[in-house]
Amino acid sequence: MIRNNIKSDFPIFSYWESRGKPLIYLDSAATTQKPLRVISTLEEYYSQFNANVHRGTYELSQIATDIYEEARSKAAHFINAPQPESIIFTRNATESLNLIAYAWGLNSLKEGDEVILSEMEHHSNLVPWHIIARHTGAVLKFIRMNGDYLLDLESLKKNLTRKTKAVSVVHVSNVLGTINPVKEITALAHEAGAISIVDGAQSAPHIPVDVQDIGCDFYAFSGHKMCGPTGIGALYGRYDILEKMEPFLGGGEMINEVFPTTSNYAKPPYTFAAGTPNISGAIGLKAAIDYLEEIGLKDIEEYEMSLGDYAAHRLAEVEGIHIFRPHTTGTGVISFTIDNVHPHDISTILDSEGIAIRAGHHCAQPLMRKLQVQSTARASFYLYNDKSDVEALASALEKSVSIFSPRRINVVK
């Protein structure tokens, strides 16, 4: 159950309330607000335990190292990874996906090899592959999306060949809220001898994730989209694959021995840990995971889905609205357009009512073209939103429609 007073865990809401401008935050797919517990953890770390990790020979550094490594274990447990060593800390899901593309793709792909993506990818699972394809001569293919905004697995089956080396898909679409059948996609990829990569930026915060059940070889997620700080993310990688990969970045921490012209590397995850890591970020991520796990991911999922369904029904009453959301598996993400009112204008009108939404292409330009729109407006809900936010959104949208209603004077012209 999501507590009625859950908003009070997040200080940003009382701050704006006290300034007489209550915040209705509907942009959690971009980044989530932070509970006090996560914010205080950062302060506590810097005021009590700050030291560099893995290299100090004194007690404080050992404490910092222990709590940093506890965060890795926590992240592993959160997605049911088989061991903490299969978790690499990164800046965010984007860096996690780039790490795979460079450290695995650049060294494993040859000319003519194929990587299969989908038509609903975020730029972070497109552009790294564009770069790697240009370097290696690999070919990119796409799983098609059907009219109900679901991936068409028949088109995946048709695209899989002996040349397919990787299938990389988004778990939950940041535009459509579609939950993709990544377990089935992974099974098909493995059957064809390809590895399976899952972009979990929008799934880890919202639904229970079990990478062993999915069976995927890589899973990427971001801390800031799940109540954690910005600048911390993680990549799960199957350990035997990580062991065969080249480093992503070179420097301190990731080495075993260094000579003037050569070096050899530490074992994973440290192969991929060049430089002082984001220690406070990892500890903040652990606090965020503790917070979400206490509430329960299953409960968060159910709450958001029912709020998403409620919002989709309520918004459907707005004149001229088009909602891009599947009928069956949507989360709390609702993208829409309204006839004669541009998404950017909608966003400005909503902003004047204290409602924060996103308008634009959502880092998914190919998907926008597929939907035949230049941009959409997007409201994305999280555990601190409720039906009153939906009501405020719907009535502000009705106001947008009335501001841009066709003028009678123009009909006469």
Add this chain to the structure above:
Amino acid sequence: MSLSDLFTEIIIDHYQHPHNHGLIPSPTHSSRGYNESCGDDIQVSLIVEDNVVKDAKFSGAGCSISQASASIMTDLVKGKSLDEIKELSQKFYEMVKGENGEPGEEMGDAVVLQGVAKFPVRVKCATLAWHTLEEAIKK
């Protein structure tokens, strides 16, 4: 900030019924402008003779502010010299950022876009057409 400062009747009228909308078949100057953050996309085409704009049109799609701004701009620049246009565009940028006080008469209908100064996130929308025009006349 009040919405009525931004979405004035004149702006909404230009948005819903843009002037000079379309492409000039054989322009002497043209350019395309794109606003990455929101996807607004504009094409400006001109006929320039003896350093004076004889005709100006725009096409593309975008929000009310970008479209109304382009509509008003294409009205305003017809009959003006390229030097006058360069000066006018600088004054326009100052106006929508709220710099240098009240705009002068030379801004014509473009004064209705003054309200943009109170909405900093919309400045890029208002200036897209003018930046695209400047690119076109540079060529």
